[in-house]
Amino acid sequence: MIQQEVINNLNILLEWTLFSIALQRVLRKMGGEKTWMAYVPGLRYLALSERLDMAKDGVVCAVLDVLSVLSVLLNLTVAFNVESRLALAVSLAELVVVIALYVYRIRFFLALIRAFDMKKRWIILWLIAEWLALMIIGFSKKYQPVAAGKIHEDWEAGTAPAEIPGVRSPGGRVMSNTGLSVDLRERTVKELFEKRYLLKDIALDIPNGSLVLLLGGSGAGKTTFVNALIGYEKADATVLLNGADVYKDYDRMKYRIGFVPQQNLIRGNDTVQHTVTDAAELRLPAEMPNAVRDEKVGEVMDLLGLTAGADGLVCKKSGGQLRRISIAMELVTDPELFVLDEPDSGLDGVIAREIFTKLRGIADEGKIVIVITHGRLAFYGSPQEARDFFGKDTMEGIVMSVNRREEGGEGLADECIERYANMTAEKEGVRA
Amino acid sequence: MNENIKHKGRIGQTFIYLGKLLRMFVYQSDWKVLPMGAIIASVVTFVVGANLFITQEGTLMGAFALVCVCIWNGFFNSIQVVCRERGIVKREHRSGMHVSSYIMAQMIYQFMLCLAQTVITLVICNLSGVKFPQQGIITASGMFDLGITLLLITFAADMMALMVSSIVRTTTTAMTVMPFLLIFQLVFSGGFFQLAGFAKKITVLTISRWGLDSLCAVGRYNELKMVTLWNTIFKFKDIEFEGTKPLLDVILQIQEQGKVDDILYWSGTYNTRDAFVSTAENVLKNWGAIALLTFIFIVVAIIALKLIDRDKR
Numbered sequence: 001m002i003q004q005e006v007i008n009n010l011n012i013l014l015e016w017t018l019f020s021i022a023l024q025r026v027l028r029k030m031g032g033e034k035t036w037m038a039y040v041p042g043l044r045y046l047a048l049s050e051r052l053d054m055a056k057d058g059v060v061c062a063v064l065d066v067l068s069v070l071s072v073l074l075n076l077t078v079a080f081n082v083e084s085r086l087a088l089a090v091s092l093a094e095l096v097v098v099i100a101l102y103v104y105r106i107r108f109f110l111a112l113i114r115a116f117d118m119k120k121r122w123i124i125l126w127l128i129a130e131w132l133a134l135m136i137i138g139f140s141k142k143y144q145p146v147a148a149g150k151i152h153e154d155w156e157a158g159t160a161p162a163e164i165p166g167v168r169s170p171g172g173r174v175m176s177n178t179g180l181s182v183d184l185r186e187r188t189v190k191e192l193f194e195k196r197y198l199l200k201d202i203a204l205d206i207p208n209g210s211l212v213l214l215l216g217g218s219g220a221g222k223t224t225f226v227n228a229l230i231g232y233e234k235a236d237a238t239v240l241l242n243g244a245d246v247y248k249d250y251d252r253m254k255y256r257i258g259f260v261p262q263q264n265l266i267r268g269n270d271t272v273q274h275t276v277t278d279a280a281e282l283r284l285p286a287e288m289p290n291a292v293r294d295e296k297v298g299e300v301m302d303l304l305g306l307t308a309g310a311d312g313l314v315c316k317k318s319g320g321q322l323r324r325i326s327i328a329m330e331l332v333t334d335p336e337l338f339v340l341d342e343p344d345s346g347l348d349g350v351i352a353r354e355i356f357t358k359l360r361g362i363a364d365e366g367k368i369v370i371v372i373t374h375g376r377l378a379f380y381g382s383p384q385e386a387r388d389f390f391g392k393d394t395m396e397g398i399v400m401s402v403n404r405r406e407e408g409g410e411g412l413a414d415e416c417i418e419r420y421a422n423m424t425a426e427k428e429g430v431r432a
Numbered sequence: 433m434n435e436n437i438k439h440k441g442r443i444g445q446t447f448i449y450l451g452k453l454l455r456m457f458v459y460q461s462d463w464k465v466l467p468m469g470a471i472i473a474s475v476v477t478f479v480v481g482a483n484l485f486i487t488q489e490g491t492l493m494g495a496f497a498l499v500c501v502c503i504w505n506g507f508f509n510s511i512q513v514v515c516r517e518r519g520i521v522k523r524e525h526r527s528g529m530h531v532s533s534y535i536m537a538q539m540i541y542q543f544m545l546c547l548a549q550t551v552i553t554l555v556i557c558n559l560s561g562v563k564f565p566q567q568g569i570i571t572a573s574g575m576f577d578l579g580i581t582l583l584l585i586t587f588a589a590d591m592m593a594l595m596v597s598s599i600v601r602t603t604t605t606a607m608t609v610m611p612f613l614l615i616f617q618l619v620f621s622g623g624f625f626q627l628a629g630f631a632k633k634i635t636v637l638t639i640s641r642w643g644l645d646s647l648c649a650v651g652r653y654n655e656l657k658m659v660t661l662w663n664t665i666f667k668f669k670d671i672e673f674e675g676t677k678p679l680l681d682v683i684l685q686i687q688e689q690g691k692v693d694d695i696l697y698w699s700g701t702y703n704t705r706d707a708f709v710s711t712a713e714n715v716l717k718n719w720g721a722i723a724l725l726t727f728i729f730i731v732v733a734i735i736a737l738k739l740i741d742r743d744k745r
Contacts, residue, residue: 232526232741254528255439265523269460270452281448283528285437313459
C-alpha cells in the first residue's frame with residue numbers, strides 16, 4: 001500500500017519535472033526573460049499568459065495552479081478521516097479546482113497551438129500526455145512561434161506608442177475656455193501588475209459649432225478616447241468644456257454631455273414618445289415646466305423626423321429610426337458636447353447621410369459634435385488642408401466624396417486613402 | 433451657466449421608471465406571469481388541496497407545495513428583468529439614473545405582480561374547495577393571514593431573483609443559476625426533508641423554511657388531526673392473534689362509538705412541532721425573518737447594480 005503511494009508520488013514528481021522542463025523551452029522560444037518561472041507553481045502560468053497576451057486567464061490559472069499544488073501537499077501531509085465532513089469538503093474543493101484548472105489549461109494550449117501555427121489535432125496528444133505535447137513544441141525546431149515576442153509590441157508595458165505627426169505635445173499648455181479643450185497625458189490599465197498604455201499624449205481644442213469625425217480601425221482606441229473625453233472612464237487628463245472641468249465636476253457635467261452608444265440601447269416595449277419624454281424628464285432640470293419640456297421633446301422629435309409614428313412601439317421601428325430615437329434621447333437634453341459612437345453603423349448610405357446632415361445642423365446651433373466612425377485614415381490635417389486635399393468646400397462634400405457610389409457618394413475613398421498614404425510617405429522621406 | 437441646476441431626485445426617478453414598467457406590463461409579455469401563476473396554483477391545489485388545513489400530513493404537504501408555487505412565481509417574475517436590459521441600465525446610469533430609484537421602481541412593480549399572483553392563488557384554492565383556517569392569528573381572518581404569508585414568500589423570492597438578475601450579466605447565466613437556487617430552497621426548507629446538524633442550520637437562510645413554518649402556523653398545524661397512525665393501524669386490521677383479529681375489534685369499537693376523530697386529534701397532539709405553534713409571536717417571527725431576507729436581497733441588488741459601470745464594453 002505504502003509502496004504504491006510512493007510510486008504514485010514519484011509519478012507525479014516526474015510528470016511535473018518533465019512539464020516544467022518543456023514549458024521552460026516553450027517560454028524561451030517565445031522570447032522574454034524569467035524562463036525559470038516555468039518551475040514555480042502559479043508563476044509558470046503568469047509567464048505563459050504574458051507571452052500569449054492572456055493576462056486575466058493567467059491570473060486565474062495561477063491561483064488554481066497554486067491551490068492544486070496545495071491540495072496535493074495537504075493530501076500528503078494530513079491523514080483525513082475518510083468519513084469526516086472536512087474530508088468531503090476538501091475533496092469537493094479539490095474537484096472544483098481540478099476541473100477549472102483543466103479547462104484553463106485547455107485554453108492555454110489552444111492559444112499555444114495558435115501561437116505556433118499548429119494543427120488543432122495536437123490537442124489530442126495534449127489530452128493524453130500534456131508534458132509530451134509541450135516537449136515536442138519546446139524542443140522541435142520545426143515549431144516556432146508565428147510572431148516572436150509579445151503581441152502588440154508597440155503597446156508593451158513601459159513604452160509609449162510612436163509619436164503621431166501633427167499632434168501637439170501636451171503638458172503645461174494654455175487651455176481654451178471656450179469649446180472643448182483636452183490635455184490627455186495618458187490612459188493606462190494595469191494588467192498583471194504591468195502598466196499598459198491605451199492612450200498617450202493627446203491635446204486638442206475643438207471650437208463650439210464643430211462637427212468632428214474620429215476615424216480609426218477596430219481596436220484603435222476611439223471609444224476609449226471618447227470615454228476619457230467625457231469623463232466616463234477617467235484618464236490622466238484635463239478636459240475643459242466651455243471652461244468647466246469635466247473630471248472635477250463630473251456629477252454636474254454629465255448632464256451637459258450627450259453620449260449615443262454604438263448599440264441602440266433602448267427599451268423596445270415602450271412608445272417612441274414616452275422613451276424620449278422619459279429621457280428628458282430624467283436629465284433636464286427638475287424645475288423646468290412641463291410645457292417647456294414637452295416643447296423641447298417635440299422640437300427634437302421633429303428635427304429627427306420621429307413625430308410621425310411617435311405612439312408606436314420602439315421595437316417596431318427600423319434600424320434608421322432606432323438610431324434617431326437613440327440620438328433624440330440625448331439631444332433632447334440640449335447637451336453642449338454631443339458624442340456619437342458609430343451612428344452610421346448598420347445603416348444604408350442614404351440614412352447614414354441623412355443622420356450626418358442632422359448632426360451638421362446640430363453643430364450649427366453652436367454645439368460640439370464628435371462622431372466616432374470606422375475606416376482607414378483618408379486624411380489628417382486642418383480644415384483648410386482638408387478642403388484643399390478633397391477639393392470640396394464643406395464637410396458634407398468631403399463625406400460624400402468618400403462615400404460609396406451605391407450610397408449616393410462619389411466612391412473616392414480608396415483613392416483618397418492611397419493619395420494620403422503617398423503624401424505621408426513623401427513627407428517622411430523628406431524628413432528622413 | 434447656472435451652477436445649481438437640480439435634476440430629478442430619487443423619488444422622482446422612481447415614478448418615471450414605475451410608469452415605464454407599468455406601460456411595459458401592457459406592451460410586453462410580463463402580464464403572462466399571471467395566467468401562468470394561475471395554472472401552477474390550479475395544478476398544485478388539484479393534487480394536494482384536498483387535505484390542506486384538514487390533516488397535519490395534508491397541511492405539511494400542501495404548505496410545502498404552496499411555498500414551491502410562491503418561490504417559482506417569484507423567481508420567474510424577475511430573474512431576467514435587470515440582466516436582459518443591462519446595457520440600457522448602464523447607459524442610463526451614466527446619464528444620471530439613480531440605481532436605488534431603478535430598483536425601487538422594480539420593487540413596487542414586482543410587489544404589484546406578487547400581490548396579483550397571491551390573490552389568484554387564493555381564488556384558485558377557494559375554487560378548488562380548499563378549506564381555509566377559520567380563525568386568523570394576526571388578523572381576524574385565517575385566509576387573510578394566509579394571503580399575507582403567501583405574498584411575503586412570493587415577494588421575497590422575487591427580490592432574490594431580482595438580486596441575481598442584478599449581479600449576473602446575461603439572461604443565460606441567470607437562467608443557469610435559477611434552478612440551483614430553487615433546489616437549494618426546496619431541499620433546505622427544513623420541514624419536508626429531515627435535516628440535521630449543519631444542514632439544519634442552513635435552513636435559516638432560506639425563504640422556504642420561514643415560509644413553511646409560517647404557513648403551518650397560520651394553518652394551525654399543531655391543532656389538526658394526524659391520520660398516519662390510524663391509517664397504519666387500519667392496514668394491519670386483519671392480523672390474527674390466537675384465532676381473533678384484535679386490531680379489527682378495536683377499530684370497529686372506535687368507529688361504533690364515533691370516536692375516530694377523537695383518536696385522530698389525540699394522535700395529532702403527539703406530532704406537534706415547536707416551529708409550527710400557532711401564536712402571534714411565532715407568525716410574526718417568521719414574517720420578520722422573510723422580511724429581513726427580502727431587505728438583504730434588495731440591498732445586495734442595489735450594491736451589485738451600482739458596479740455596473742465596471743462592465744466591459
